[in-house]
Amino acid sequence: MDVVSDAISAMRLGHPSSHRLRMDGVERTRLHPFGGAGFHVVLKGGCRLLPDDGDPVSLGVGDAVLLPHGTGHVLADSPGDTEILCGQYRLDCSRIHPLLAELPRVVHLPSRVGGHLELRAAIDLLAGELDETRPGSCVALPNLLDLLLVYMIRSWMAEATSGAWPRVLGDPVTAAALRALHSDPAAPWTIERLAAEVNVSRPTLARRFTTLVGRPPMAYLTWWRVILTATLLRDTSDTLAAIAGRVGYGSPYALSHAFQREFGTTPGRYRKATARGGEGQAVSGRS
Known part of the structure; x- marks a missing residue:
């Protein structure tokens, strides 16, 4: 993707x-x-x-x-x-x-x-x-x-003559890093592994990615994994443990903590809200 x-x-x-x-x-x-x-x-x-x-x-x-x-x-x-x-x-x-x-x-x-x-x-x-x-x-x-x-x-x-994202996706290093993270968000990514994947040094990747995207690569990955979790909670009946494995978290507890920090509610409450037809609008994200 x-x-x-x-x-x-x-x-x-x-x-x-x-x-x-x-x-x-x-x-x-x-x-x-x-x-x-x-x-x-x-x-x-x-x-x-x-x-x-x-x-x-x-x-x-x-x-x-x-x-x-x-x-x-x-x-x-x-x-x-x-x-x-x-x-x-x-x-x-x-x-x-x-x-x-x-x-x-x-x-x-x-x-x-x-x-x-x-x-x-x-x-x-x-x-x-x-x-x-x-x-x-x-x-x-x-x-x-x-x-x-x-x-x-x-x-x-x-x-577009303004805006960050046309520049983000036009930058070969940052675009390649984003493609890697989105292609396999569950992989055990580190900044070193991601830099090697896009064939640049760690400082170069961190500087260019953070400047263009607005957050460091690993912070972006954490945010994206939580967003994927919300999608899976809404669209599937998978357990939180199964979802944690799909998005790259070692335990449902760690995922629950990250999810609550982003969405201000627990995964279970989020799933109930969307199941009632709230479609995720009953909670507010912090992105």
């Missing part, structure tokens, strides 16, 4: 949803704040997106916009018929990865000839699936929506 895939997978709840929105004339559509991320793609006409907190964004045909923090907003139609592809991803914000945390409230991805080819292809495929019911649509739609989210984040990273 890579960092972007892991960041999305750790937060995702259930299946994403999508629909077509048709607006006629000068009507307005209000979308309230949402516990997750939303997106719009203008298929026909044009409109303005008016976020609750921020500047208006004018959208034309082919433009995509991602609202990664579920910001409430209004879609204000320009005169004429407008058709918009809309979707939502339910996310557990108690486990937000810093990669996704630093995304702006509104990510505008204008349509450009020759630009964002993968994103454009995913939009075309998704729009086609929504046009009619086809064999396999129940599998195709959620997977296309997941693909669309990845391509929107990729496109933002390719164009």
Whole structure:
């Protein structure tokens, strides 16, 4: 797994949803704040997106916009018929990865000839699936929506002029270290072993990783193991001892202590809260 895939997978709840929105004339559509991320793609006409907190964004045909923090907003139609592809991803914000945390409230991805080819292809495929019911649509739609989210984040990273994570994943040493940690979080990592894995000295790795990511490599690994634990507590019936082995802890006691330090609650209480439908929102992470 890579960092972007892991960041999305750790937060995702259930299946994403999508629909077509048709607006006629000068009507307005209000979308309230949402516990997750939303997106719009203008298929026909044009409109303005008016976020609750921020500047208006004018959208034309082919433009995509991602609202990664579920910001409430209004879609204000320009005169004429407008058709918009809309979707939502339910996310557990108690486990937000810093990669996704630093995304702006509104990510505008204008349509450009020759630009964002993968994103454009995913939009075309998704729009086609929504046009009619086809064999396999129940599998195709959620997977296309997941693909669309990845391509929107990729496109933002390719164009971002600020923010740490485009620099993090563009740095060969730090990116290689993150890939190693995410590929095998249960391995008995030490700073020496990780430095050898990415073929640099320990001081070089520690300096570059800490400067770019904002925490030392082993502190990041500890945090990520706890985030994985939360996912496994919610999505599986594994015992805490089994989970401890999967995420690299020698005992359930040690894992429980680290989990409580991060989430402010015990693993057992966290699991009960998510089983009741709290989806992890009954607790607040300390990331």
